[in-house]
Amino acid sequence: MASSVYYQLFDREQLTPHNHISLFYKTKEEQLRAIVPYIKVGLEGGEQCLYIADENNVDSVFNSLENGGIDVDKALKSDALMLQTINETYLQGGYFSSDLMLKFTDSAIKSAKKAGFKKLRGTGEMTWILHSKTSTESLLDYEAKVNCLLEKSDLIALCQYNLTCLSTKTLLDILCTHPLIRYDNVVCNNYFYIQADILLKNDCNQVSVERILMKLSETEKEIERLRKQEQLLNQQSRMASIGEMISAISHQWMQPLNAITLIQMDLLDAYDYGDLDKEYLNSSIGRSMQQIKFMSKTIDNFRNFLNPSKLKSEFDVKMLIEEILSMFSDIFRRENISLTLTEENEAGTYIVTGYRNELMQVILNIINNAKDAILNKVLSERNNNGVIVIVLKKEQDKVMLKIRDNGGGIPEDIIDKIFEPYFTTKSSDKGSGIGLYLSKTIIEKNMDGKLTVCNLDEGAEFMIEI
Numbered sequence: 001m002a003s004s005v006y007y008q009l010f011d012r013e014q015l016t017p018h019n020h021i022s023l024f025y026k027t028k029e030e031q032l033r034a035i036v037p038y039i040k041v042g043l044e045g046g047e048q049c050l051y052i053a054d055e056n057n058v059d060s061v062f063n064s065l066e067n068g069g070i071d072v073d074k075a076l077k078s079d080a081l082m083l084q085t086i087n088e089t090y091l092q093g094g095y096f097s098s099d100l101m102l103k104f105t106d107s108a109i110k111s112a113k114k115a116g117f118k119k120l121r122g123t124g125e126m127t128w129i130l131h132s133k134t135s136t137e138s139l140l141d142y143e144a145k146v147n148c149l150l151e152k153s154d155l156i157a158l159c160q161y162n163l164t165c166l167s168t169k170t171l172l173d174i175l176c177t178h179p180l181i182r183y184d185n186v187v188c189n190n191y192f193y194i195q196a197d198i199l200l201k202n203d204c205n206q207v208s209v210e211r212i213l214m215k216l217s218e219t220e221k222e223i224e225r226l227r228k229q230e231q232l233l234n235q236q237s238r239m240a241s242i243g244e245m246i247s248a249i250s251h252q253w254m255q256p257l258n259a260i261t262l263i264q265m266d267l268l269d270a271y272d273y274g275d276l277d278k279e280y281l282n283s284s285i286g287r288s289m290q291q292i293k294f295m296s297k298t299i300d301n302f303r304n305f306l307n308p309s310k311l312k313s314e315f316d317v318k319m320l321i322e323e324i325l326s327m328f329s330d331i332f333r334r335e336n337i338s339l340t341l342t343e344e345n346e347a348g349t350y351i352v353t354g355y356r357n358e359l360m361q362v363i364l365n366i367i368n369n370a371k372d373a374i375l376n377k378v379l380s381e382r383n384n385n386g387v388i389v390i391v392l393k394k395e396q397d398k399v400m401l402k403i404r405d406n407g408g409g410i411p412e413d414i415i416d417k418i419f420e421p422y423f424t425t426k427s428s429d430k431g432s433g434i435g436l437y438l439s440k441t442i443i444e445k446n447m448d449g450k451l452t453v454c455n456l457d458e459g460a461e462f463m464i465e466i
Helices: 028-044 058-067 072-077 098-114 127-131 136-150 168-175 204-272 278-306 317-334 356-381 435-446
Strands: 020-025 048-053 081-085 120-125 155-162 180-183 186-189 313-316 337-343 351-354 386-395 398-405 450-455 460-465
Touching: 020 028, 020 136, 020 168, 028 048, 028 058, 028 120, 028 155, 048 058, 058 072, 058 081, 072 081, 098 120, 098 136, 136 155, 136 168, 155 168, 204 278, 313 317, 317 337, 317 356, 317 386, 317 398, 337 356, 351 356, 356 386, 356 398, 356 435, 356 460, 435 450
Parallel strands: 020 155, 020 180, 048 081, 048 120, 120 155, 337 386
Antiparallel strands: 180 186, 313 351, 386 398, 398 460, 450 460
16 A cells, blocks of 8 residues: 655645646635645745636735745736636636636746746646636546646646535545545545546546445555564564563572572581571572572562553552562662652552563563663663652552663654654664554553653653553
């Protein structure tokens, strides 16, 4: 499925010759918001601009262009701007003839080129259809022939259609004849456009139905492809988190394994020295079982994380964070980074409904990013006092979770991009750019929450609202 091309304003993209755009508007403000930059870009680019007025009078058009920063007098004197009425163009002789209008357009293109302009940029108000008794079929025939003319001419054409004046059927038919559509401040590719040679040989409604059905099928296939891609991204992110969990387990098991080894060695020494009795043996077994239970709990936490949450359930966010701290605080401490939890209003419990393991995945991703930022800052500034603070706050029926660090913050020129898929500032072996994208998806799409980020004095703050 071809991707749409979006433009916020005409002055943010370079329209090329052969473009045929349909502007759909409801108010004069919407109309002028599109027309003024369209004309302005053409004048600045050395093009001759032709405006055909009907709904607006000449003075109104000139005033709007002047207010938009265009020197109308200068443009008129140099012939860079021409303004004509429908009686000089669409309705020559008092009626509409597609052949006469195409002949006029072709002549205007040649005159513009002869005068030294790069191309002709034309736009016309199409409300004349209402009072000219022009049939929809004649209009479609004309628009299709304009597309044929555009293919071989240095011309950009913008047709202005007022949504409040024309019938729905006419507007739907018009939609088929323009490759580009401007509506609601956006220009996009028109997937329902019918090529001129097809349109001129077939019934427009029949072709439109077939095109719509085909597009529905393509859209459904694309949705399924994106769904599978998101599942794959989620799996990749979970695998990265699993790696962190395994690292945590290996670190946490090191101490109890050493303790059990010492207990076994102590038992052997006690036997050699005659100190081993039932009480001594029970004490040693008790201490060993305490270490084994700790190791078993670590495995249970890991197993819980591996099992994806299929149903939403109630859980305490504070207990979840304490579980994360018990597993990772020692690892972070080895990097001289303190990982702590504070409560802003000491609510006691912080019960939410959602996917527990997915929230754990989000928190792990954010604190690992914070750790990387702090370590990068250590390398550049030789500052080895890293701090990550998780702040809990309850506000009415919402739980606010803030994760702050002193890693220097996120550059302002990229802070708005960090939740985009595959955007990363890390090298390819350290980051894929999917972690924060999936984190935002989990919080906002799966848990109906909100994930935002801002910079503080010493670092960044991610806020999760559930």
